Amino acid sequence: xxxxxxxxxxxxxxxxxxxxxxxxxxxxxxxxxxxxxxxxxxxxxxxxxxxxxxxxxxxxxxxxxxxxxxxxxxxxx
Amino acid sequence: xxxxxxxxxxxxxxxxxxxxxxxxxxxxxxxxxxxxxxxxxxxxxxxxxxxxxxxxxxxxxxxxxxxxxxxxxxxxxxxxxxxxxxxxxxxxxxxxxxxxxxxxxxxxxxxxxxxxxxxxxxxxxxxxxxxxxxxxxxxxxxxxxxxxxxxxxxxxxxxxxxxxxxxxxxxxxxxxxxxxxxxxxxxxxxxxxxxxxxxxxxxxxxxxxxxxxxxxxxxxxxxxxxxxxxxxxxxxxxxxxxxxxxxxxxxxx
Numbered sequence: 001x002x003x004x005x006x007x008x009x010x011x012x013x014x015x016x017x018x019x020x021x022x023x024x025x026x027x028x029x030x031x032x033x034x035x036x037x038x039x040x041x042x043x044x045x046x047x048x049x050x051x052x053x054x055x056x057x058x059x060x061x062x063x064x065x066x067x068x069x070x071x072x073x074x075x076x077x
Numbered sequence: 078x079x080x081x082x083x084x085x086x087x088x089x090x091x092x093x094x095x096x097x098x099x100x101x102x103x104x105x106x107x108x109x110x111x112x113x114x115x116x117x118x119x120x121x122x123x124x125x126x127x128x129x130x131x132x133x134x135x136x137x138x139x140x141x142x143x144x145x146x147x148x149x150x151x152x153x154x155x156x157x158x159x160x161x162x163x164x165x166x167x168x169x170x171x172x173x174x175x176x177x178x179x180x181x182x183x184x185x186x187x188x189x190x191x192x193x194x195x196x197x198x199x200x201x202x203x204x205x206x207x208x209x210x211x212x213x214x215x216x217x218x219x220x221x222x223x224x225x226x227x228x229x230x231x232x233x234x235x236x237x238x239x240x241x242x243x244x245x246x247x248x249x250x251x252x253x254x255x256x257x258x259x260x261x262x263x264x265x266x267x268x269x270x271x272x273x274x275x276x277x278x279x280x281x282x283x284x285x286x287x288x289x290x291x292x293x294x295x296x297x298x299x300x301x302x303x304x305x306x307x308x309x310x311x312x313x314x315x316x317x318x319x320x321x322x323x324x325x326x327x328x329x330x
Contacts, residue, residue, distance in 0.1 A: 062165065
């Protein structure tokens with residue numbers, strides 16, 4: 001049972017390492033999908049939103065994480 | 078016929094990702110073997126590989142019943158989530174915000190943990206050791222299986238991706254058998270950074286394909302996506318390493 005729990009935790013951890021980043025990515029995918037599927041504009045616009053949005057989300061996440069680290073931890077690292 | 082220019086990114090991603098995971102699994106198996114001998118280590122590893130093979134044999138045929146666009150979209154989303162997660166962690170480690178993955182420290186911790194457990198339950202020494210090896214190989218192997226399926230299934234490249242993973246296993250086992258110690262000199266964070274870049278690029282590519290989008294340049298778009306994620310990772314690492322130089326953050330503080 002413990003093994004199954006650890007497998008489940010591993011699987012969840014594989015995809016949902018950071019909850020805020022995960023939610024932001026899923027929202028971005030939803031926006032890109034809506035642009036491609038629901039609007040009459042060039043579908044490539046949705047693709048561009050996705051490929052430019054993801055790196056922007058990554059940088060924003062890293063900036064937020066680096067702000068959250070205590071100065072002692074940073075100097076120790 | 079297989080076109081290697083198309084298959085190379087899938088093989089490369091599967092190889093590098095598997096290399097990282099197999100090195101981690103090898104550290105645990107080596108700790109078990111050092112403390113209790115190779116028999117329980119081999120039995121645990123064999124059982125884990127059998128479980129993984131069973132999972133693939135059970136779930137693999139189901140993939141053929143899923144419509145291609147739905148499969149590409151689902152795999153793309155999971156790949157993007159996983160790739161961005163790997164990339165984020167690798168950037169934070171590279172920037173010194175969180176500690177690097179240290180195979181020597183993990184080996185020592187695993188050996189101490191196993192040693193303690195063994196002392197408490199003398200009668201079940203080999204069982205505990207075997208289960209430790211099984212768990213380590215199973216947990217790391219699950220990631221390998223997912224990555225191979227994810228980078229291979231969407232484009233009919235399961236076999237080349239599997240070969241990439243197999244090559245990584247053989248390489249780690251060969252080097253491990255020769256040096257007989259944790260492979261701590263493998264530049265694991267750099268590999269994770271590269272794999273994060275590639276998985277994220279694959280993720281965006283498959284999500285677009287899943288939505289029915291024809292990317293300009295077809296498969297070559299993957300290289301552009303990888304370059305974009307690489308640039309973002311490097312920029313993000315620089316920001317995380319020295320947030321004081323980031324004017325937005327100075328204002329925020």
